Amino acid sequence: MVKRKSEVLGGNSSIQPLPQIRKMATQPATTTIELSPKEAQLKDLLLDAAKFIDKSRTIRDQVILRWAGGWVRDKxxxxxxxxxxxxxxVMTGEAFxxxxxxxxxxPDAVKKHGIEESDIGGLYKIARNPEKSKHLETTTIKLFGYDVDFVNLRKETYTQDSRNPQMKFGTAEEDALRRDATVNALFYNLNTGKVEDFTTGLTDMKSRLIRTPLEPFQTFMDDPLRVLRLVRFASRLEFTIDPTAEKVMGDPQILDALRLKISRERIGIELQKMLKGNHPRRSLEYINDLGLYHTIFTDPSKPDIPSPDISNWKAVYECLDSLRQNKTPGSIYDVLVRSDEAAYYAWVLVAVCPWENVENPKHSGKGKAPPPLGTLAIREGIKATNKLCDLATTAHNNRTEIMSLVKAVSDKAPFIAERDRFGMAIRRWDLRVGHWRVxxxxxxxxxxxxxxxTKSKDPVSVDELLRKWQAFLDHLQELDIMEAPSLERIIDGNQLTKALGVRPGKWLARALEVCIAWQLRHPENTDPAGAVKEVQSKRAELGIPRKKKSR
Structure with missing residues (x-):
């Protein structure tokens, strides 16, 4: 068996079990909840179902129903x-x-509970899938607009090498103690109409504290995913993590267990929920402060690759959060983040930033070049989607050109009025995966x-950086090229080949880009003749064949 933290550190360890939490409550603390009319309707239906089942059962134990976890906390x-x-x-969720x-x-039940045809959706079962943190089968029904999951009370027993527990029927106390946080271990007993707290959930709710029901070290060793779940709940609810838990969340043994016992897909799911929530900055701050970065954003199959320097990473996520919180029309965030998807991608790229300064291995020149290390970190570390990985690669590849144009605007270079130069650059950035703004x-x-x-004698302030990049975006707005990727061509391929009197070939794609560049230089001109003339002037450069003479 895995030794508990107090045993590992010796008898003088400052990290001790919390007896008031570990001890099962013989009489749980209680409070009440005021239900909405729909919730009351659902409660009455389920209680009648329990009575219906009790009548057909030979076992003496009464069916008792409890709403558990997140609903109680949120309510x-x-x-x-x-x-x-x-x-x-006393029975499985599927059987109930x-x-x-x-x-x-x-008919009597339909009439009594006012059940309409649309009130009850299909029954479906979610199979047990330990790798996705689903340790027990649950059955779900849509009832009165709620997604209602049914599952039996259970207790868990873990082994040293697996986060997949042995599952058995348990009591309400045992079910509460196996949960990740006390605020998620509350029950609403439908039979009594009262909240049941077998841990310290109600007290911790008042204190806005995220705490584990059992001793933290063993809790995380049993299931290291709980480290990320506590981060997510603390961020989402704007609660504080219990200092006793914080002390061990970054423990090397816990981090090793997180690497070995948790699927990368599950880590990615937790991170996605964090970054799509209302407080992504707080999530990344916890990851940074608790020393979780190198465990999450890495390629676990390549332990020898260098680790990025994250000493300045805090400035990145704090800057993005400040831009988000202080968004105004035309501001950097307002111009560059235009959708929820873009916002999520932006936060993932925040996580990639430290990898930008790690030198990528040189490509031998044979075969396809490997993706940059930042892409590998999210592809293998959190199993990011192909689209997100492609965006990370493209952002890395285009950064140098973006920086050069920003500098040109800042330095007032002579070519900055060239609308086609900037417009065609934006089209290139957007070509493969879109999201050029991100x-x-x-x-x-x-x-x-x-x-x-940078440790410079003349350090640059955040305000100076903001002004420089804001000036760049303002310049793009003045050139009216923000929508360059969706610019409608003044002439299509068929029209161009007909005007040139030749058949289509490999040259055509490049020739159409010449037409787009001409359009960007002549935004008021709607006659394609000028674009055709531009292409004709570049026949040799584009490799356009000579016009065949008619016989």
């Missing part, structure tokens, strides 16, 4: 939730749900990280 915080986990004491469906088909934001954030980390 106490005044947050509406449409996902309700229902825990059952099947009996519920039988009862709901009876790529520009990435270049800006890397600039923030690097400039603020």
């Amino acid at each position: 106490l915080l005044g947050i509406e939730s449409h996902d309700i986990d229902t825990a059952i004491n 749900a099947l009996k519920l469906c039988v009862m709901c088909q009876q 790529q520009v934001l990435y270049a800006f954030l890397v600039d923030v990280m690097n400039v603020l980390g």
